[in-house]
Each structure stands twice: as C-alpha cells, then as structure tokens.
Amino acid sequence: MAGTHDITRGTDGPAAARRTVPRLELPRPTGRHAVGVRTAHLVDDGREDPFRPGRARELMAQLWYPARAGAGQVPGRYVSDALSPLVVDGWEEEPGASGLPHGTAAEVLVHGAADAPPAPDARGCPLVLLSPGHARYRAELTALGEDLASRGFLVASLDHPSDAAGVEFPDGRIVPYREPDGLADGDTGDLSGRYLAVRAADLSFARARLSGPGFWWHALLDPSRSGVAGHSLGGAAAAEAMRLDPGFTAGANLDGTPYGDVLRTGLERPFLLCRYTPDDPGFPEETQAREQLWSVLRGPRHQLLVSGGGHGSATDLDALAGPLGYRAFTDAEDYDFALGSLPGGRGVEITRACAGGFFEQYLTGGQDFLEALPPEVTVVG
Template structure:
C-alpha cells in the first residue's frame, strides 16, 4: 500500500513545527484525581524560513494503535498512522521577515489527538499564521510526554455521557486554551518564535467537542477575537447579553441544517445570541470525520466513511473557509470575499434561520 499522505499546504511559506510540554501547576487534572497538575502537549505549525530535512512524525506507534483501537479500525495495521507523511519540518527556523503573526488555537474532537488537525495547521502556517493544537490529556486516546510517559484515555469507552459531563469537557478545554495562550504570550514562552505573535490577532477553531469548546473559550477569554465550531453540538453557555465576536458554524448537511434534529437545534439556540458577524454553513455529502485528517486517511486506507464526497474534498473546503474566515477577521484581508466562496464550492450552502440576520461588521 502507498504511504498515506496529507494534502500539500496551499500557501507560499514552507512549514515548520515544534511540540512542547506545558504544566499548569495552578490546578489539578480535572479527570484523574491523583494527578496534582494539568499536563498538556501542544504542537505548533508556523511559516518557516526554509524547507529541508526529514518531515515531522504524525503519531508514534503507540499513539497510532490507541487511536485506531478507539475507532475500532481493526482492519488497519496498529502502527498505520505512524507512517503518515506530513509536510512540516521539525524545529525549522521561523521566517525572519515576519512579525505580528496571527495565532489560531485548534482543539480536536473527543478522544482524538491533536495530530488529526495537522492538515489544517500546516495549511494555516503556509499562509503566514501560527497554529497551535492541544492534546486535552486523558480525553485523548493517547498523549506522549517528553519523558516517555503515555497518558491514555481515562474516561471509559461507551459509558453514559450526561449534559454535565459534556459541559465539563467544554469548559475544561476552555481553561486549557487560556493556559496555552498565557504560556505563549508570557515572559518565558515554550517556543522561541512566540515573541513575534500578535496578541490582538488570536482566533480559535475546533472539531466536534473542540468546536463546541471554542464558544466556552471565547466567553472565558476575550483575547480570542474570532472562533469557529466545525461539526460540534453546543451547550447553553452563551449569556443573554450574547457573544459579539465573529463566529462561524461549519457542519454536515443532514445533521446541522436547521430542523435536522437535536444537534442542529443547539446551533439554532445559540444563533440569536451571536451578535457579531456570523455565518452558518453546511457541507453536502460530508461525514463527521470528513473535516479532519481521518476522513482523507480513511479513503487512503480503503475504509471510506460513507461520505458522498471524498475526505480530500471536504478537507479542501474546511481549509478554504477557515482561512478565509480568519483572514477577514484577524487580518482584514478580503482577496476572496467570504460570501463569494460558494461559487467554487457548490457543496456548501448557507443555512440562516429565516428570521435571523447574518450580522454585519468584520471585527
């Protein structure tokens, strides 16, 4: 079988990457009682000065086995995801000519590692962003720390999930995101390029639980100026006073179109409380994992998700719309006006409730 490969980044910059260990000593781990601090692993992708050397590893063999076991993909070799070809160069120098770099926080779906958002992170970096993806420890199939420890998923597969549980997931992820921002913008950052980040140009996007957590993070941290929820049902977190920063809903048609059921109803509940610029878009033919690397990798492994369009096509759409959204609201760039993108992406349609306007201003 050919080596599974992520799609090439579409921007002009080569992509560098680095992983870092962070420890929040101000709080215990929310999930494991005998862990006295919150330990996190993050991956950063950034525009690099040059492209040379080996490519970054996607997952370790242990992480690959745990992720595939969690997805019940017994037909794929346990180490299959450790061979995925990425496009970023570990520890490559940051492009020296760049300053005031916008930063995008990425949060993966429940049980999923930060690696599944690599295609999004690499593409943003190739266009001059810094993207940082978070492993939310013990919610993830496996997180490997620099000292060799592996923190496995600790929350039990198949057990009942109450509304209180999911609220804890989303608000806990908001705390993780704020802590990561504190570290990157603080006096002793874990990455040498952090001094060139623009603290007033921060966005966040996530998939599934990570997308829903974006709302919680924006409510908790005003540094996050724009956010996107990709295919994740939400909790009733937005206060009656609303959330006035730009927000993008992007999800599956048939699941997140108005009237589709409980998941879409959560977006409909939140819609009037989003009082800034906003869009509600759905993609025809996509499945839940189509918006992540797992969709396009499943196609390469011969394990299609039942989607009517390829994982590569859905990833192309996801990259395009997220980048255009952040270009507009963090950079004031409108080379391709957001509302004109649909002409080249007929799978995407707007699903505004008829009695709610889309919202105006750009920031």
C-alpha cells in the same frame, strides 16, 4: 501519493499477517510559506487536573508556523510509534477489524519540517488554537493546521489529557482516554459538560501561555489577534473558550453541537458555524442548540452547510480514508455519517477554504471569505 510500502506489525502479529498499506500523505498546504513543526509541553501550575487529582493540569500541543525553506530538513512525525496503536484503534469500529498494522498512523507523511527555523518575514502573525473531537488526538487536524501556518498563522493543536485518545509526554508517560468518575470540584453535570469546562480552560490557558513573552515564537506573534477553532466537541469548546476569554478575537465550530453557558450569554465577536451534516430529526436537541447559539451571536456571524459532507470531513480522516481502505472495515451507515459522499480529500480542501478564509478575514483583514466559497458550500445564516 502513488506507491505502497509495507508496515510491520511488530509485536501485534506475525510477518505473514502484514498488510501492504498504500502511501499515506496529507494534502500539501496551499499558502506561500514553508511550514515548521514543533511540540510543546504546557503545565498549568495554578490548576489541578480534574481527572488526575493531585497533579497540575498538563497539555501537549502540536505547533505549526511559517518556516524558512531549506534543503536537508527532516519532516515532522504525524504521531509517535507509542501513540500509533491508539490512533489506529480509534479508526476501527471493532479492534483489529481493519487489519492495519499498529504502526500505520506513525507512517503518515506530513509537510511540516521538524524544528525548522521560522521564516525571516514571519512577523505580526496571528495565533490560532485548534481543539480536536472527543476521544480524538491533536494530530487529527494536521491538514488544517499546516495550511493555516502556510498562510502566515502560528497554530497550536491541543491534546486534552483523559479526553484524548492518548497523550504522550516528554518523559514517556502516556495518559490514555478514560471517562471520569467525577470532577475534583464535585460537579455532577453531564459528562460532556464536564469535558467542555476543562477544554475551555485548557484553551484559555494555552492562549495565554503561547502568547506570553517567554514563549519561543513571541517575536513572530501579534498577541492582540488570536483565533480558536475546533471539531465536534472541540467546536463547542471553542465557543465556550471565547465566552470565558476575551483574548480570543474570532472562533469557529466545525460540525460540533454547541452547548454550555455560551448558549445563554452569546458572543459579540466573529464566529463561524461550519456544518458538514444536515439536521437529524432523530436528535432535535442538537438542532435546538445550534439555533439557540445562532440567536445569541451578536457579532459578525456565519453559518455554512457543506453538501455531501460527513462529521469527520473536517479532519485528516477525510484524506486518509481512501488509502486506509476505511470503507471496507466500516459499517456503511457509519461511513456515511463519518465522511458523507465527498471525494477523498475534498472535505479537507473545503475546510481549509472556509476556516482559513474566515480567519484571514477577521484576523488579518483579508477579503470577504464568502466571496470565495467552494461550490459545495451554502450560506444558511
């Protein structure tokens, strides 16, 4: 990852205000397959968008899959030029605090080849859906998604419009993040609960659509094996989606506070709680929610704690923070919460080992993933 290059600010500053940004590249996938990447526009004609009444619910998905390796393939893009400013703004506590050009996120180098043909031996692949954190973006889980694809999974990371930093559709529309005034069905529950119900429905719809016979990768897929994982709010949504949709075989929550009806009903299928931050005495309700979910998980269940981790250690920020100079423009307490004390990139490695090993065990019949946990990980349940 050595080397630097200049990223032009474009309209957000004069050339003299450019900042030289180190090369930004995500860690290489660890599996045996090359990785391909495509996007998909998914429209749920049977569901009105609760944040945009009168329109069908639309989603955008980033798709990673085992691909045929070949010369001359063009790498995919992390995010588009249009979305890059929204991502950069999300990295900053105060607008402009980092001095990063607004095009910085579009320059992140990934390892998936755009529209690469599937690997010839890619057959019977399980599907894994990923859901990012609240007000984040689907590409933030690229390091995990690419790694799962290199291990033989079909992977889809979803943007949840109006709950994402921004979602760009094929016709050029961009739906920015916004807090809703209320849902179309008149729900008066808490704001997080409103997002949770919509996300869970998004995940269930996407699983059905991506597993259907009309989708392009259907010949590669084993529709009987599907996993779901998410970070933060996405982790809570993963559990709730499993409650609603028996088509999900296994699920994982990456440092998300669980809530929703799943705390009452529980689950009978394999579930992983991977915690990167210890219990906070200032927020006892989060500890109580985690304990409540744990008590109603009746299938194979695993709870792991990552020593030295932060809330964002499961995301791409873990690998990008160093080159971005994230520590310099982030409050020390906020930095510690976000990334903890792990060396840059180590959180991604740990996440790949834990989540990847979990899904290999429960979706492909692999070895007991607890036998190969990184040293920073403790089994707490």
